[in-house]
Amino acid sequence: MTGLRILRAMGMALLAALAVPLAPVRPVAAQELAQRLGPPDATRSVTLRSTTDLDVLRPVLSAFLADRPQVAVRYEQWLSNGLYARATADCLQRRAGADLVISSAVHHMVDLVNRGCAARHVSSGTAALPPALNWRDELWGVTQEPAVMVYNRDLVPEADVPRSRFDLLDLLRSPDSRYAGRVATYDIEASGLGYLFAYADSLEATTFGGLMEAFGRTDTVATCCSAQIMSGIVSGRYLIAYNIIGSYAMERARDDPRLGIVAPDDYTLMLSRGAMIPREAPDRDLAGELVDFLLSVEGRAALKDAALLTDLDELTRTGAATAGQGASLLRPVELSPKLLVASDRHKRMLFLSRWRDAFPTVEPVAPAP
Amino acid sequence: MSDGRLSPDPGPSPRTGPGPGTDPGPGPGPASSAPPDPAVPRGPVAAGATPPGTTLSLKSRVAVAVAAVVLVGGAVVLATALAYGRHAAREAYDRLLVGAASDIAESITIRDGTPEVDMPVSAFELLSLARKDRIAYRVIDRAGRTLTGDAAAPAPETLRDLSLYSGAFGDEPARYAAVVRRFAERGYSGPVQIIVGHTLRARQELARDIAQNALAVLGAAGAAIALFASLAVASAMRPLTDIGAALARRDPTDLTPLRAPAPREIAALRDALNAFMARLDRQLRANRDLISNAAHQLRTPLAAIRVQLEAAADDPDPARKEALLTRVHERSRAYGRLLDQLLSQGMVLHRADAIAKERMDLRDAALEIYEQSDIEVFATGLRLRLDLPDDPVTVEGDLLSLTEAGKNLLTNALRHGTPPIALGVARTGGEARLWVRDAGPGPAPGVLKRIGDRFARDGLSRDGGAPGGVPHTSSSAAGRSEGSGSMASDAVEPKVGGSTDRVSPTAASPDGACPADAPPCGATPGGAPRGGGAPQTTGAAMGGGLGLSIAQTVADNHGGRLSHGTDAAGFEIAMILPVAPA
Numbered sequence: 001m002t003g004l005r006i007l008r009a010m011g012m013a014l015l016a017a018l019a020v021p022l023a024p025v026r027p028v029a030a031q032e033l034a035q036r037l038g039p040p041d042a043t044r045s046v047t048l049r050s051t052t053d054l055d056v057l058r059p060v061l062s063a064f065l066a067d068r069p070q071v072a073v074r075y076e077q078w079l080s081n082g083l084y085a086r087a088t089a090d091c092l093q094r095r096a097g098a099d100l101v102i103s104s105a106v107h108h109m110v111d112l113v114n115r116g117c118a119a120r121h122v123s124s125g126t127a128a129l130p131p132a133l134n135w136r137d138e139l140w141g142v143t144q145e146p147a148v149m150v151y152n153r154d155l156v157p158e159a160d161v162p163r164s165r166f167d168l169l170d171l172l173r174s175p176d177s178r179y180a181g182r183v184a185t186y187d188i189e190a191s192g193l194g195y196l197f198a199y200a201d202s203l204e205a206t207t208f209g210g211l212m213e214a215f216g217r218t219d220t221v222a223t224c225c226s227a228q229i230m231s232g233i234v235s236g237r238y239l240i241a242y243n244i245i246g247s248y249a250m251e252r253a254r255d256d257p258r259l260g261i262v263a264p265d266d267y268t269l270m271l272s273r274g275a276m277i278p279r280e281a282p283d284r285d286l287a288g289e290l291v292d293f294l295l296s297v298e299g300r301a302a303l304k305d306a307a308l309l310t311d312l313d314e315l316t317r318t319g320a321a322t323a324g325q326g327a328s329l330l331r332p333v334e335l336s337p338k339l340l341v342a343s344d345r346h347k348r349m350l351f352l353s354r355w356r357d358a359f360p361t362v363e364p365v366a367p368a369p
Numbered sequence: 370m371s372d373g374r375l376s377p378d379p380g381p382s383p384r385t386g387p388g389p390g391t392d393p394g395p396g397p398g399p400a401s402s403a404p405p406d407p408a409v410p411r412g413p414v415a416a417g418a419t420p421p422g423t424t425l426s427l428k429s430r431v432a433v434a435v436a437a438v439v440l441v442g443g444a445v446v447l448a449t450a451l452a453y454g455r456h457a458a459r460e461a462y463d464r465l466l467v468g469a470a471s472d473i474a475e476s477i478t479i480r481d482g483t484p485e486v487d488m489p490v491s492a493f494e495l496l497s498l499a500r501k502d503r504i505a506y507r508v509i510d511r512a513g514r515t516l517t518g519d520a521a522a523p524a525p526e527t528l529r530d531l532s533l534y535s536g537a538f539g540d541e542p543a544r545y546a547a548v549v550r551r552f553a554e555r556g557y558s559g560p561v562q563i564i565v566g567h568t569l570r571a572r573q574e575l576a577r578d579i580a581q582n583a584l585a586v587l588g589a590a591g592a593a594i595a596l597f598a599s600l601a602v603a604s605a606m607r608p609l610t611d612i613g614a615a616l617a618r619r620d621p622t623d624l625t626p627l628r629a630p631a632p633r634e635i636a637a638l639r640d641a642l643n644a645f646m647a648r649l650d651r652q653l654r655a656n657r658d659l660i661s662n663a664a665h666q667l668r669t670p671l672a673a674i675r676v677q678l679e680a681a682a683d684d685p686d687p688a689r690k691e692a693l694l695t696r697v698h699e700r701s702r703a704y705g706r707l708l709d710q711l712l713s714q715g716m717v718l719h720r721a722d723a724i725a726k727e728r729m730d731l732r733d734a735a736l737e738i739y740e741q742s743d744i745e746v747f748a749t750g751l752r753l754r755l756d757l758p759d760d761p762v763t764v765e766g767d768l769l770s771l772t773e774a775g776k777n778l779l780t781n782a783l784r785h786g787t788p789p790i791a792l793g794v795a796r797t798g799g800e801a802r803l804w805v806r807d808a809g810p811g812p813a814p815g816v817l818k819r820i821g822d823r824f825a826r827d828g829l830s831r832d833g834g835a836p837g838g839v840p841h842t843s844s845s846a847a848g849r850s851e852g853s854g855s856m857a858s859d860a861v862e863p864k865v866g867g868s869t870d871r872v873s874p875t876a877a878s879p880d881g882a883c884p885a886d887a888p889p890c891g892a893t894p895g896g897a898p899r900g901g902g903a904p905q906t907t908g909a910a911m912g913g914g915l916g917l918s919i920a921q922t923v924a925d926n927h928g929g930r931l932s933h934g935t936d937a938a939g940f941e942i943a944m945i946l947p948v949a950p951a
Contacts, residue, residue, distance in 0.1 A: 114503045115519075116539035136501050203490060337497045337504045344488040345517040346508075 031078055038065045038072030045072040046286040049087070049098040051080045051105065051193070052273065052308075053227070056251060060302040064293045071286065080105035080192030084112070087278065091117030094280055099287040102142065102275045104245065105192030106335055107199070107342035109274035113139045114340055119277040121288040125295030132334040133272050139335050141272025142294040143308040146246035146330070147197050148320060149262040152233050156240065156260070163322060164265040165207045168242065172214035180218035184229050184238040187222040188355055193271075194222075197243040199342045199351060200269050200333055207266065211242075216358035234258055245271065250307040250318065263321040263329070270332040273308075428602050435598045439591040446587050447580065454579030458572040459544070462499060463533050466546035469495045470565040473508065474550040477563075482556025484510055486517050492565070499571030505538045505545070506566070511559030522564050541568045608635045612642070624650040648722045655718040662915075663711045670704050710777070710915045717770045717919055721926035724767050728949050731762040731771070731801050735794045738775040742783070749783055756793030762801045763949045766927050771803065771944075774923035777916030778805040778942055785812070787939065796948060802932075804943035811933065811940030920944060 033054060038045075050057065054077050061073050078086070080103055090097035091112060103109050112118060118138035126140055133141030149168065151161060162168040171179050186194020201208040214220075221238065223229060226248040232238040234256055246261065253259040275294065277287045293299040303309040312330060315321035321329065333339075341347055425433075472492035477484050486508050496504045507518035525532035525547045532547040545566035552558060608631045615627055626643035630636075674697055681693035739755050746753045775792070782790050786807030795802045917931075920942075924931050929946035 116503065116541065131500065136503075336500070337502075338490060338493045340504060340506075341488045341490050341493050344486070346486040347488040347517075350485070350487055 031076055031082065033075075033077040035075050036072055037061050037075055039069060040072075042072035043070045044283065044286055045074055046099045046283055046290055047074045047076065047097070048100045048102065048290070049076045049078055049083055050102040050273075051078055051083055052102060053077065053248065056247065056306050056308065060294070060299065060306055060308070063298060063302040064290060073290075079190075080108060081190070084108035084192060087112055087117065088115070090278060090280065091115060096280045096282050098278055099281040099283050100275060100277055100290055102273050103192070104145075104271060104273050105196050106139075106141070106271065106274040106333060107196050107339040108192055109139055109276050110135065110335060110337065110339040111343040112278075113276060114337060117276075117279055119279050119281060119284050121277055121284070121291060123288065123292045123295075125292045129295065132332055132336070135335045135337075139274050139276045140291060140295065141335055142275045142291070143247070143271075143273040143303055144310055145271050145273070145308060146263050146310055146315060146320075147200075147243050147269040147271060148246040148249055149264060150230060150233050150241045150244045150249045151260045151262065152236060152239055153258050153260040155236055161260065161262065162240065162264075163262060165205075165211060166266065168240070169207070169210055169214055171240070172218045172220075175217050177218060179239055181221070182237075182239040183215070183218065183242060184221040184223055184232055184240075185215065185242040186229075186244075187224050189352060190224045193245060194243065195348075195351075196271075196333070196342060197269060198355070200331070201243070202351070204267055204269075204331060212354065212358040215242075220359070222359050230259065243269075246310055246315075246320070247307045250310065250320075253318075254307075261318065261320040263315045265322060265325070265329070267331045268315070268321070268329055270330045272333065272335065274335060427606060428599065431598050431602045432595070435591075435595055439587075439594060443584075443587050443591065446583060450583030451576065451580045454576035454583075455572075457579060458575035461575065462567075462572050463544065463546060465495055465498060466533070466544065466565050466567065467531065467548065469493070469506075470546050470548040470563045473506065473563045473565065474548055474561070477508070477550060477552075477561055479552055479554040479557045482554075484508070484516055484552070484557060484561050488517070496565070496567060499567055501570045501574075502567040503538060503541070503543075504565070504567050505543060507564040509562040509564070511557070511561070516561075518564075522566060524562065524564060528560065528562065536566065538566060538568055543568050544572070605632075608632055609638075612639060616642075624653070652719065652722055655715070659711065659715045659718065662714075663708075666707055666711065667704070670700060670707070674700050674704070710919065713773050713777070714915050714919045714922065717773055717923050717926070720767050720770050721922065724770075726765045726767055726927070728763055729766055729768050729771075731764050731766075731794045731803055731946070732757045734766075734768055734771040734775055735792060735803060737768065737772040738779055739792060741772065741776055742779050745780065745783055751783060751788045751790060753779075753783075754789060754791040754793075756791055756795075758794060758796065760796075762794050762796045763951075764801050764927070764946045765949045766946065770923045770926065774920040774944060775803050775805070777919045778803075778944070781805075781916045782807045782942075785809075799948050801946045801948050802943045803946070804941050806939055806941040808939035811935040 035054060037058070054075055061075065065071055065073060076098070083101065083103055084105060086097065087101050089095070101109070113135060120137050122137050126134055126137055129140060149162060160171060162171055171177060172183065186197065188195040188198045198208070226245055229238065229241045229244060230249060230252050233241055246263070249259065249261050253261055275291055277284055277291070281287050294303065300309055312321065312325065312327060316323050316325070469492040472489050472495065473486065476487045476489045478487070479485070493504065505519050505522040507520065507522040508516040509524065510516055522538070523536040523545065525534050528549060530549050534545050536543055536545050543566045545564055547562055547564045549560045549562050551560045611629060612627060612631065612635070615629060624646045626646065627639050631639050677693050677697050677700070681690045681697065684690045684693065735755065735757060739753065742753065779792055782805045787809030789808060791806045793804055795804065921931050924944045924946070927946045929944060931942065932945050933940070933942040
């Protein structure tokens, strides 16, 4: 629990920084990792800041670099809230930062674009995107990843496997259920993606209220980061995890048969990571080239290999979704100004206070001044 | 052309020379071999000269007019459409802004003395209808603090329940709506202002769409207008082309009026054309008549002169020779007078159509007649009284023609009437009279009966009624078939209207040769070597001339008539013309 506390504290610090976006931004040490890819003698370099695990994205970037011997990618892996804070600060101070920003917390990206922080880029690739995945030619949805439930195949009997949120609610009905305390989900205060999924859930169905209540009743664990949660599942620490980004889970499930994945039957959120070229990007052209690559046939093949492009067929084939589901099962998170509501200060305060009410173990965060 | 023909042209002219095809004579005379007089304008040559230039075609004119209408109208419509588009876009999206702002206002609650905004997704769904526009929003409490949203969003200058205003959003222009919700709660009493704005892309797109649609409709309308205008012009022009084609198809001598029905505008042209052709036809006829008349009238006396000259040459007796020569001299003078009259008749006929009538004082004509008759009056030794009213007698007329007509009436009186002779002008009611009076009984009633008859012979000569009188202004062969008339008419008729317009009056050829098929020719009265009677009669006809006919023609042309009467004082003949309206 101590580790969790520390993580929470980090999240609170982030939140404090975010709560007042216009106040001088404190340096946030949220950068998890920085690595340079490509030949050492490359003449051009593109700085990519992303929330994506480098290990997942590396083959995609390698494919990009394969045809470009003169290009290097400077990759920085960030937590979504930190990335948002940094990009906002860069934009407000008109400071050259990243050439390309890709975040799973697309409400952050929508907010950045809405603030006028993005540069326009138009190509055949961006023009071919559906309207829900292209906002103002400044923000593009480059991946397609479901929000899934993950469970331990060894420890969760087949009959118990929740196919929908209602099933999960049933499992958590009683505080002395064997799943009590062994269900995990993102800590939405720490994870921008977790917040986004929770917010999207709150818009989709009334189930979310019941689910929060059940989570609180059964001491569900709110924690950070997909990797830790999945490790917990595999180790048996958690039996079921809710609203986990499907790409990581599927990637991991390829190697680990203990990991079961469910795309909920009632609806499955479909997230497209948002890519945006900051207005002050040093090399916009190269950044645009990278975006075009991600939208190209070749790039999409690489993304698919990295489990970053999942469609209904794929979900059905892997058994995550029950066969015979229509496309209405999937609820894409649209890249539109509607997501601004998710970033609204009061909305966020209200949402988090509801969250805290449900998770009494989480220490309350002082409301923003 | 008419002038050329009617002017006394002494030189041989191809028009009066014998035509090669119809000349039965021994060979072409000197006239026929003479080169055409270059000074005489000729129809075909004139027509073959530089063709008249064409001006901008009617289609082009209509095209220009339509283009102007479409362009000017298009500019106006486009400007209007743009303005309307902008207005419509502004209205539509302003409502969106107000709707969203009100939506947000509804979502505000007071908790612990602080307004709390549970931002409604519906407001942003509304705003996302402008899909590509960035959204700025801001909620301000009574103290002016920004509760949520973008603190940089501009607030309206005054706090009103609803404000709509323009401002900036970052680097882009934007439109804002601000609404105020007033609270009266225990913990919070006062207004909360909600500002919502977005950038203008959707508005501009909508305005552009509207304008583009208007432009498309306008383009289509322009094309349709052009098409219909072109069809209309083609249809409107068809009657003109038809008239042109009808004229082109015509026989060159055909001067009958065009009968084809035509639209009103073009009927005017057709009627003018018909009138023109009718005038041309009249003049052609007049010329033809004149020529045949001249040929006929001149031929006989000339033959008589020739015969007498031959007789004189053959006569050994000097006294008889002298008498014959004197006679020839007299005759040639009469011959000259006849020629004058023929020309005079040609002139009045020509002027009837060619010269516009003007307002004039008929007294001027009388004075002119009086003066021009001086020599003749002096020669006869008679006295001439001139009787003019004090006031002007105004008519619409041609002074020259009227003078000519009056002169002829006067000459007749001087020559055949009984002195005293008077000339005068009078006005009775709406009629003006130019009269000539003598003390005699007037001509024989039979002669007067024929006044006004176009085929009448001028028998007013008092010296015996001129049994062998001469037809004049006649186009009918029947009218002059007596005597030698047939010769002239036969010779003239087929020629008139030919392309060279030449007339070959064989009977009038200088050597007096007669057509082979005209045996009476040799038996003309003038043909008798010593025939004193017949030439005398002819001479009288020459003297009487065409005077009355000329007067009749002029009176007709002026819308008047000839009138005559005999009373105790003598005989009066008058030209009666309508008085010109004041």
